[in-house]
Amino acid sequence: MQLRMEITYVTKKGIKTNFSSDEMSTKAALELAEDLEKTGRVKHLTLLDEHDASWTLKQLRKFLEEVKTEPYHITVYFDGGFDRETRKAGLGCVIYYEQNEKSYRIRRNASVEGLVSNNEAEYAALHLGLTELELLEVHHLPVTFIGDSKVVVNQLNDEWPVYESELSSWLDRIENKIEKLGITPSYEVVSRKMNREADHLATQALGGIEITSHLEQ
Template sequence: MKYKIEWTYKLKGKEGVYFTSDWMDAELAILGGEDIEKSGKARELTFYDEMGQSWSLKEMKKLTVEIEEDPHEVMVYFDGGFNISTYQAGLGAVIYFRQGKKKFRLRANELIDEMDSNNEAEYAALYYALNLLEELGVHQVPCDFKGDSQGVLKQLEGEWPCYEENLNRWLDRIEEKIKSLGLKPRYQSIPRSENKEADKLATQALEGKEIFSKMQLI
């Protein structure tokens, strides 16, 4: 999660000048807020997070202690593969996140039946990734979703319409899950060459190779 500071700089005999900082990590934001407060020239010093919530300096210090062990800085890669002869889909997801001072990567896949198309497999893969986030305890944070299916991502952003009823049902499920987790989604379409890890997991699922691996990154 990123934070910014907003405050008014007091000028003698004048109304004061309003300032806002760039987005920064919590630790740096607190250090900056402390320096600004020590100057004795600031009033109405407030911290804002990317979810739109506001905090005082005291609340901010308490908050960082409380959320230290919650997953944050979450980035999700997803991909779906489809076997037209069996109507099965392989779902692959790679999730990078921080917890405390450590960084982790989760790699997982799943094989599901009764799919109609590769497009549906892509939606199912994203929904599968959201279920993994729920199991990790990810909630109330911004989250980056990256995939090579531009159609899925543009439809989730509301830029492209979706006319297929079964895909609209997936859209509804995905949006409801995002809402229930309190996520702030940021979608990015990437080339297939940058999504190789999730693509491989989807392929392995179709081959009957089940994978679930969580590791700390050094």
């Protein structure tokens, strides 16, 4: 979750003014807010999340204490490959997250049939990542999804139109699952080199090698 602060500040001489901060992580917001409070000159401090919902410092402290026992700081890398000759697709996803102040990585792939294009395989790979998040019981948290498909990422960001019916169907499935989980998604496109873990998993799936691992980093 990203937060920004709106502050009413009063100097020693009684001059009052308002400030609004840039967005920052919850931990950074808490540290800065507590530091400002120590000055004794902050008369009003409001924390606002991405949905403009307001948080008090007490609520933020409680939230950060609760998420220590739940997955947080979640990033999902995804990639899909499609073999035109065999008409098979390989899906790969890698999930990084923190829980109980420890770091973890999940690696998962799958071989599927019935898809018609590489773009559809990319969508299916992202959906595989969402399924893993559901099993991890991730809910009502921000999640960053990273892939090397400009088509998929730009369509998910509503920057490119979706013309193919099969892609539109995957988009609906993904958005429905995200809404069900209460996830606040952000989507980023990277080079294949930066997405090599998920790419390798997708290639292994096409070769019939199944990978499922869940390890502490």
